[in-house]
Amino acid sequence: MVGSTIVSAPGKVLITGGYLVLDPAYEGTVIATSSRFFTVVTPSSSVPRDTIRVRSPQFLEAEWNYSLASGSDGLVGATPSPANKSNNKFVEIALRETLKVIQAIVSVDALNDTLKDERSERCGLKVEIVGDNDFYSQRRVLDSLSLPPNKESLDRLPRFNHLNTPIGDVHKTGLGSSAALITSLVAALLLNFSVIPASSLGGNRSHDTAANNSRQDLDFIHNTSQYIHCLAQGKVGSGFDISSAVYGSQVYKRFDESVLRSLIDDSARPVPSELLATLRPNAAWTSQTTPIVLPPRIQLLLADVDAGSDTPSLVGKVLKWRTSSPDQAREIWTRLHDDNRRVASLLGRLGDLARDDPGDYSASLEGFATAHSNTPGGAQCSQVLQDLKAAMTAVRRGMKTMGESASVPIEPDEQTELLDACCAIPGVIGGGVPGAGGYDAIYVLVVDTPDSTPTDGPCTAEQVRLLWSNWKSLSVSPLQSRAEEGGLRYYDSVAQVRGLERSL
Numbered sequence: 001m002v003g004s005t006i007v008s009a010p011g012k013v014l015i016t017g018g019y020l021v022l023d024p025a026y027e028g029t030v031i032a033t034s035s036r037f038f039t040v041v042t043p044s045s046s047v048p049r050d051t052i053r054v055r056s057p058q059f060l061e062a063e064w065n066y067s068l069a070s071g072s073d074g075l076v077g078a079t080p081s082p083a084n085k086s087n088n089k090f091v092e093i094a095l096r097e098t099l100k101v102i103q104a105i106v107s108v109d110a111l112n113d114t115l116k117d118e119r120s121e122r123c124g125l126k127v128e129i130v131g132d133n134d135f136y137s138q139r140r141v142l143d144s145l146s147l148p149p150n151k152e153s154l155d156r157l158p159r160f161n162h163l164n165t166p167i168g169d170v171h172k173t174g175l176g177s178s179a180a181l182i183t184s185l186v187a188a189l190l191l192n193f194s195v196i197p198a199s200s201l202g203g204n205r206s207h208d209t210a211a212n213n214s215r216q217d218l219d220f221i222h223n224t225s226q227y228i229h230c231l232a233q234g235k236v237g238s239g240f241d242i243s244s245a246v247y248g249s250q251v252y253k254r255f256d257e258s259v260l261r262s263l264i265d266d267s268a269r270p271v272p273s274e275l276l277a278t279l280r281p282n283a284a285w286t287s288q289t290t291p292i293v294l295p296p297r298i299q300l301l302l303a304d305v306d307a308g309s310d311t312p313s314l315v316g317k318v319l320k321w322r323t324s325s326p327d328q329a330r331e332i333w334t335r336l337h338d339d340n341r342r343v344a345s346l347l348g349r350l351g352d353l354a355r356d357d358p359g360d361y362s363a364s365l366e367g368f369a370t371a372h373s374n375t376p377g378g379a380q381c382s383q384v385l386q387d388l389k390a391a392m393t394a395v396r397r398g399m400k401t402m403g404e405s406a407s408v409p410i411e412p413d414e415q416t417e418l419l420d421a422c423c424a425i426p427g428v429i430g431g432g433v434p435g436a437g438g439y440d441a442i443y444v445l446v447v448d449t450p451d452s453t454p455t456d457g458p459c460t461a462e463q464v465r466l467l468w469s470n471w472k473s474l475s476v477s478p479l480q481s482r483a484e485e486g487g488l489r490y491y492d493s494v495a496q497v498r499g500l501e502r503s504l
């Protein structure tokens with residue numbers, strides 16, 4: 001096969017369920033973002049034969065070569081070249097383990113046949129990886145251009161902007177770069193070596209059409225990506241990030257970690273047939289995903305507060321406290337569980353109301369956004385909006401209580417002050433600290449005003465962004481991401497992705 005295989009996977013925002021989702025008894029609601037990671041895989045004569053060359057053109061010193069050679073077991077493995085200037089553990093493990101999985105399905109001859117250029121001569125494999133700007137803090141870039149950290153400045157940056165730094169020095173924003181990277185890379189490799197047909201990924205698909213694509217193939221990509229991500233991270237997390245990268249926005253319940261435990265703990269590293277037996281979709285994978293879509297005209301806003309909390313250390317402390325104070329923890333978990341479920345179910349209810357009576361829905365949103373209780377809107381819809389606001393406030397309170405009880409800054413006071421100010425703006429439904437919380441980021445759900453609607457002043461989203469740019473006690477920088485429902489996507493050519501050709 002000659003030509004590029006291009007796959008993208010979205011980032012994530014866990015709006016409810018932080019910490020709870022680590023336990024299979026509880027779920028989390030995760031929203032996939034419009035910000036995506038793209039992997040482009042091309043058999044190419046510009047790369048020496050028996051070599052995989054990976055480049056991340058947004059970073060300095062970000063080229064890694066891997067030599068392909070058959071080991072004593074007859075399997076083709078990928079070994080990092082000693083000339084590489086740095087390691088990339090996530091990429092290295094993804095290449096090594098995906099190649100193993102591929103060879104459990106296709107012969108070495110078939111694998112080598114794929115590595116041919118347009119003249120049918122043996123060649124190497126070029127792998128290019130880029131992520132949307134939101135995955136990395138752009139503050140330093142904006143500073144160097146003397147631009148303030150606001151939406152207008154970010155809109156001026158090219159897509160897949162070069163960060164002028166090695167990957168290890170970049171500040172992350174919490175959208176889950178490694179999960180989106182691994183998922184897009186694993187999928188692109190499985191497609192390139194014809195283990196999975198491109199049709200299983202679809203194009204701009206919604207959850208409905210995804211159902212028509214091969215769920216089994218998506219599940220296989222999911223299981224393989226979960227395994228590789230756990231191996232690279234050195235732990236089995238809840239996996240909500242990989243799940244949303246594959247299937248899109250959803251209510252997620254984790255898999256039982258025993259399905260991966262022996263593969264991760266096996267220092268001898270499993271052989272391809274063992275890997276395949278576990279990673280092929282089977283009943284041991286117990287995760288549950290229920291697609292979720294934000295209701296029409298409800299917009300997700302995100303901001304990075306650039307203090308960067310360390311998720312593993314927060315998680316360790318919270319889980320330790322949960323074990324040492326089981327009764328108090330159970331009470332908090334139970335209450336949060338109810339409030340989290342209420343948020344998901346009210347979002348679904350709003351979506352139903354929008355479908356059943358769009359006029360009434362719009363009027364209710366207008367009333368909510370302008371805080372005019374006399375705006376003609378359906379009583380039912382207005383009530384659901386108020387209930388959603390109350391449920392989101394309760395979730396915030398629960399997360400704050402969890403943090404205070406475990407002596408961990410899940411929603412630190414500085415964030416509380418900021419979120420309270422956001423939530424006081426008419427049209428803001430609620431907000432919170434995504435995922436594990438800390439000083440990382442905040443999210444806010446707002447009523448969106450259609451461009452065609454004449455407004456007296458700035459719309460809710462603009463008012464929120466104005467608040468952020470004038471906020472003094474924390475440096476708050478907006479992100480550009482919107483909520484999206486979709487997961488993995490396949491593209492026929494780089495021209496289908498705005499800014500991709502220029503960035504490579």
Ligand SMILES: Nc1ncnc2c1ncn2[C@@H]1O[C@H](COP(=O)(O)OP(=O)(O)O)[C@@H](O)[C@H]1O
Pocket residue numbers: 056058088089090091129130131167168172174175176177178179181
């Ligand atoms: N553009 C990229 N190209 C290659 N590898 C990347 C890229 N962005 C991130 N990574 C990999 O992901 C790692 C970051 O993973 P992690 O610390 O888990 O962050 P996150 O919380 O964003 O997932 C980096 O060290 C690097 O190995």
Ligand SMILES: C[C@@](O)(CCOP(=O)(O)OP(=O)(O)O)CC(=O)O
Pocket residue numbers: 014017018019020021022174175176237238239240241311315434435436437
């Ligand atoms: C605590 C958690 O439940 C949620 C963490 O969510 P984040 O979005 O904060 O995660 P990182 O990408 O690792 O920063 C841990 C988990 O579910 O694995």
